[in-house]
Amino acid sequence: MLVEISGLTVSFPARQGRHVAVRDVSMTLGTEKLGIVGESGSGKSLTARALLRLLPPAAEATAKALRFDGIDVLAASEKQMGQIRGRRAGLILQDPKFSLNPIMTAGDQIAEAWRNRRKGSRREAREAAIDLLAQVQIRDPRRVADAYPHELSGGMGQRVMIAMMLAPDPELLIADEPTSALDASVQAEILKLMEDLVSRRNMGLMLISHDLPLVGHFCDRVAVMYAGRVVEELAASELAKAQHPYTRALLDCMPSLTHPRPRLPVMVRDPAWLA
Amino acid sequence: MTRHPTVQMLIRLGTTVSSLAITMFGLVLVTFFIGRVIPIDPVLTILGDHARPELVERLRMELGLDKPLPVQFWIYLKNLLQGDLGRSVMTTNRVVDDIRLYFPATVELGTVAMIFATVAGIPLGVLSAVRRNSALDQAVRVFSLVGHSIPIPVLGLGSLLVFYAWLGWAPGTGRVGVGYVGLTPSVTGFLTVDALIAGDTEVFWDAAAHLMLPAGVLAYFSMAYISRMTRAFMIDALAGEYVITARAKGLSPARVIWRHAFGNIAVRLVTVLALTYAGLLEGAVVTEMIFSWPGIGQYLTVSLLNADMNAVIGATLLVGFVYMLLNLFADAAYRILDPRV
Amino acid sequence: MTARLFDRAWLLSDSPQSRTQAAWGRRYRLWRDFRANRPALIGFVTVMALLLCAIFAPLLATHDPVAQNLGQRLQPPSAAHWLGTDELGRDVYSRLLYGARITLGMVLAVVALVAPVGLAIGCIAGYYRGIADVVLMRVTDVFLAFPRLILALAFVAAIKPGMTSAVIAIALTTWPPYARLARAETLTIRDADYIAAVRMAGASPGRIILRHIMPLCLGSLIVRVTLDMSSIIIFAASLGFLGMGAQAPSPEWGTMIATARRFLLDQWWVPLIPGIAILVASLAFNMMGDGLRDALDPKQG
Numbered sequence A: 001m002l003v004e005i006s007g008l009t010v011s012f013p014a015r016q017g018r019h020v021a022v023r024d025v026s027m028t029l030g031t032e033k034l035g036i037v038g039e040s041g042s043g044k045s046l047t048a049r050a051l052l053r054l055l056p057p058a059a060e061a062t063a064k065a066l067r068f069d070g071i072d073v074l075a076a077s078e079k080q081m082g083q084i085r086g087r088r089a090g091l092i093l094q095d096p097k098f099s100l101n102p103i104m105t106a107g108d109q110i111a112e113a114w115r116n117r118r119k120g121s122r123r124e125a126r127e128a129a130i131d132l133l134a135q136v137q138i139r140d141p142r143r144v145a146d147a148y149p150h151e152l153s154g155g156m157g158q159r160v161m162i163a164m165m166l167a168p169d170p171e172l173l174i175a176d177e178p179t180s181a182l183d184a185s186v187q188a189e190i191l192k193l194m195e196d197l198v199s200r201r202n203m204g205l206m207l208i209s210h211d212l213p214l215v216g217h218f219c220d221r222v223a224v225m226y227a228g229r230v231v232e233e234l235a236a237s238e239l240a241k242a243q244h245p246y247t248r249a250l251l252d253c254m255p256s257l258t259h260p261r262p263r264l265p266v267m268v269r270d271p272a273w274l275a
Numbered sequence B: 001m002t003r004h005p006t007v008q009m010l011i012r013l014g015t016t017v018s019s020l021a022i023t024m025f026g027l028v029l030v031t032f033f034i035g036r037v038i039p040i041d042p043v044l045t046i047l048g049d050h051a052r053p054e055l056v057e058r059l060r061m062e063l064g065l066d067k068p069l070p071v072q073f074w075i076y077l078k079n080l081l082q083g084d085l086g087r088s089v090m091t092t093n094r095v096v097d098d099i100r101l102y103f104p105a106t107v108e109l110g111t112v113a114m115i116f117a118t119v120a121g122i123p124l125g126v127l128s129a130v131r132r133n134s135a136l137d138q139a140v141r142v143f144s145l146v147g148h149s150i151p152i153p154v155l156g157l158g159s160l161l162v163f164y165a166w167l168g169w170a171p172g173t174g175r176v177g178v179g180y181v182g183l184t185p186s187v188t189g190f191l192t193v194d195a196l197i198a199g200d201t202e203v204f205w206d207a208a209a210h211l212m213l214p215a216g217v218l219a220y221f222s223m224a225y226i227s228r229m230t231r232a233f234m235i236d237a238l239a240g241e242y243v244i245t246a247r248a249k250g251l252s253p254a255r256v257i258w259r260h261a262f263g264n265i266a267v268r269l270v271t272v273l274a275l276t277y278a279g280l281l282e283g284a285v286v287t288e289m290i291f292s293w294p295g296i297g298q299y300l301t302v303s304l305l306n307a308d309m310n311a312v313i314g315a316t317l318l319v320g321f322v323y324m325l326l327n328l329f330a331d332a333a334y335r336i337l338d339p340r341v
Numbered sequence C: 001m002t003a004r005l006f007d008r009a010w011l012l013s014d015s016p017q018s019r020t021q022a023a024w025g026r027r028y029r030l031w032r033d034f035r036a037n038r039p040a041l042i043g044f045v046t047v048m049a050l051l052l053c054a055i056f057a058p059l060l061a062t063h064d065p066v067a068q069n070l071g072q073r074l075q076p077p078s079a080a081h082w083l084g085t086d087e088l089g090r091d092v093y094s095r096l097l098y099g100a101r102i103t104l105g106m107v108l109a110v111v112a113l114v115a116p117v118g119l120a121i122g123c124i125a126g127y128y129r130g131i132a133d134v135v136l137m138r139v140t141d142v143f144l145a146f147p148r149l150i151l152a153l154a155f156v157a158a159i160k161p162g163m164t165s166a167v168i169a170i171a172l173t174t175w176p177p178y179a180r181l182a183r184a185e186t187l188t189i190r191d192a193d194y195i196a197a198v199r200m201a202g203a204s205p206g207r208i209i210l211r212h213i214m215p216l217c218l219g220s221l222i223v224r225v226t227l228d229m230s231s232i233i234i235f236a237a238s239l240g241f242l243g244m245g246a247q248a249p250s251p252e253w254g255t256m257i258a259t260a261r262r263f264l265l266d267q268w269w270v271p272l273i274p275g276i277a278i279l280v281a282s283l284a285f286n287m288m289g290d291g292l293r294d295a296l297d298p299k300q301g
Helices: A044-052 A078-084 A106-117 A122-135 A141-145 A154-166 A184-200 A212-218 A236-241 A245-252 B005-036 B042-047 B053-062 B069-081 B095-130 B135-149 B152-166 B191-197 B201-238 B241-248 B253-290 B296-305 B309-337 C008-012 C019-036 C038-055 C092-128 C130-145 C148-159 C163-190 C193-200 C205-241 C253-263 C269-296
Strands: A003-013 A018-029 A033-037 A060-062 A065-068 A089-092 A172-176 A204-209 A221-226 A229-235
Touching (some): A018 A044, A033 A212, A044 A065, A089 A154, A106 A122, A122 A141, A154 A184, A172 A184, A221 A236, A221 A245, A229 A236, A236 A245, B095 B191, B095 B201, B135 C205, B135 C269, B152 B201, B152 C269, B201 B253, B253 B296, B296 B309, C019 C269, C038 C092, C148 C205, C163 C205, C205 C269
Parallel strands (some): A172 A204
Antiparallel strands (some): A003 A065
16 A cells, blocks of 8 residues: 555644644555545645645644555654655645746756756756656747746646656655646646556556546545545545535535536535534 | 847846936935035134134135035036045045045955854854744844844944953954054055955954954844844745745755755845945944944044035945945846846 | 723624724734733833833932032942942933933934824825826935935034934934835725725825825834834934934933943943943834734734
8 A cells, every 4th residue: 555544633733722634534545546625724735745744844743654655654754754755756736836946947946856866967867857848748848948937837837847746756646736726728638647647657646626526537536525534535436426415515516517507506514524 | 018138128227227327316416415514614624713714715715615505516516427526624635535545444344244244144044944933043033133232332342342351352443453554555455455465464364353353243233134034034935835845856954945945035135135235334334433443434424523524425425325336236136146037 | 891991702702793892802912912922022011111211210310410520430330329420420320311311202203203204205105106106216215325324424414413413314314114115005005996995985085095095004114113213222322422413411322332432441331331221222122023013914023
């Protein structure tokens, strides 16, 4: 098993006591595509970041088990984490406008990731970066390699981000809302690209999103999170048979072209879901 | 409409130069009128209170003081453009020559102080941002709060008392020990450099020793600001998403901190450094008075007390001009170094 | 109403029933944040103590601050003279108390001159844009291009060294950043929808600026003023030290350092005690200002 999370809890200091953002979450991931769905604040991003130990400094994480390929992440040394991050697992963030370093060219940022794993010359790293840019289907990789992030469109930026995270040939890719900041037309392209690369390279994918139908479409399995807990976990193909009222409500909120309704239902939250 | 980059560059250059010219003109105007309304009569300063009236009248005409103010200003402006700042009543030298004599001492003092402040202030600021709320961070905060709050006379006199009078670690005031004055020919005006050029290590060490205390006083004052700004910028930068990306790439903490976070604030820091350097010129006025440092600040203060207006205007203009250039440099550095602008 | 101000539950209510309750709740939370910040509280208490010292100087002083006693000159601290005596045998402690009046008086005078002027200029420039903005900001630039201390020195020398001219000189060199700040704030506010709504309702520009824009600029202005107070204190002391501030018999702290300077090596406490007073006052204002800024804007610091 690539990833094993059991009883993960993440909390922050608050004015009175602690605010618990992730509560007793358990899930596993092999070489497959797992989608984590939930609204903002449901704890889905924190769960993923806890796995790479990239939580904000104030956060405190505890778990019965938090393992990456058998390595105990919570007990690992910073050096061991360096072996996981960027070598065996990559992380793609939401908006390339903020997640790419604004003062380094795209090529330099990819080359840096490549050289971190393989000791090669500057020239080799640059060639590798250009090759990776071509792999993420950028038509003019040499030009893009010399471009600064602010000169790239959102879709291009996200391709650069993917290329950078693929540079060290990781086994797991975590994508945290990778398409939320993009135009609708570009979203599908980026997801398609990610899906292709992940299946071709035989990697695991953890796709975090607030868009349930989209996740259902791209992933093998879906975990639905609400208020820091996993409320339901099921195969994507069985989404239609979801049991939990929150999942049902999420599906129900979507407008449909085949069955148009005069008014979309508004979700009624049941305090019992929090229990 | 997008213009050709060269055209854009030229337009930018044009605006900068013209705004510089306007500001400079304002500077000259303000200093000139301040200089001319000084209530102490410069003629009487030269001749003494009991001079004969016809002598007073002659000198007044010689100095052009009988003409209306706008005319005086016009003459002054014309001379200024030819690099003539008039004569100092006090030293009887041309003000330009006086400045050439005094200004290098200030630059030497300011530069050494700046080096101290930068070398200590930036790493302290970065470290305290990285280890936020640690004991080190608290110590740096207190240290810079005090530096921010302490008046230079107190710091200067206090350090003279401790390091000169009590501990005997530092030599006294002045640029160099009395026995060494005038031993090296002046080439650059920087005593330490001149001593090295002359190959006189004894003078060099003495001059360097004399520099330490005043430069340290000035440096503490600036370091407080530099480390405070560095810390604030770094905290901002470390919270950036690209720092998470860099960590997710598996880079070493040192590389994340220095290449990614610090790299992003370096441009803003250059601005801070340029402004700090400009601020040092001000701090130098008080520091020079305390350490009897024969720099432009001392020249200015003594001229002020003697109502030596050509000297006052000349020195004020010089400092204002340097100040403006540094501001301009800060702005230019931002435009050149940051790929986004 | 007054009783309610001591009712924590009423103040901290998540769903205030009236605007008054919401406003007081906000003030109470601010005060609570400020109070929890120990350095800020120390600064605040020290400033208050200084203020009391200044107000009650005649009651607290043990001697006449200008009474000379040449037989008792340069005494170290003792029971008769708590902080010793200066070169003319005057009691340093009593002089410090009266000096607090001068220092705080100068600070208040500068702030009273600078804050309204800076606020008005900034708001007008920001609200009207166009020519007014360009001209006002150019003037600001000219003043900002000057090194402050040097401009003030030249200015004081031009009129007449003394406290009034020092205050005017400091004010003259302090206002530009305030105008800048107010202008920047105004620019972000002026295009807001609620300003458009007020304009639509027929409010005159004067009313919009006075009633709707200026109050919103006040917060950041107050923080800036508090943080600036320490630099005004240091500024005034530096002018005094250079002989351009309050003149000799006056117990202004900077002037006291200057006149006692030559005794540094033998009677070091005489020049250093007023220096420590300046340091304490300026530290206190800085600590208070930092705390106020953190409470109003927790993101920074």
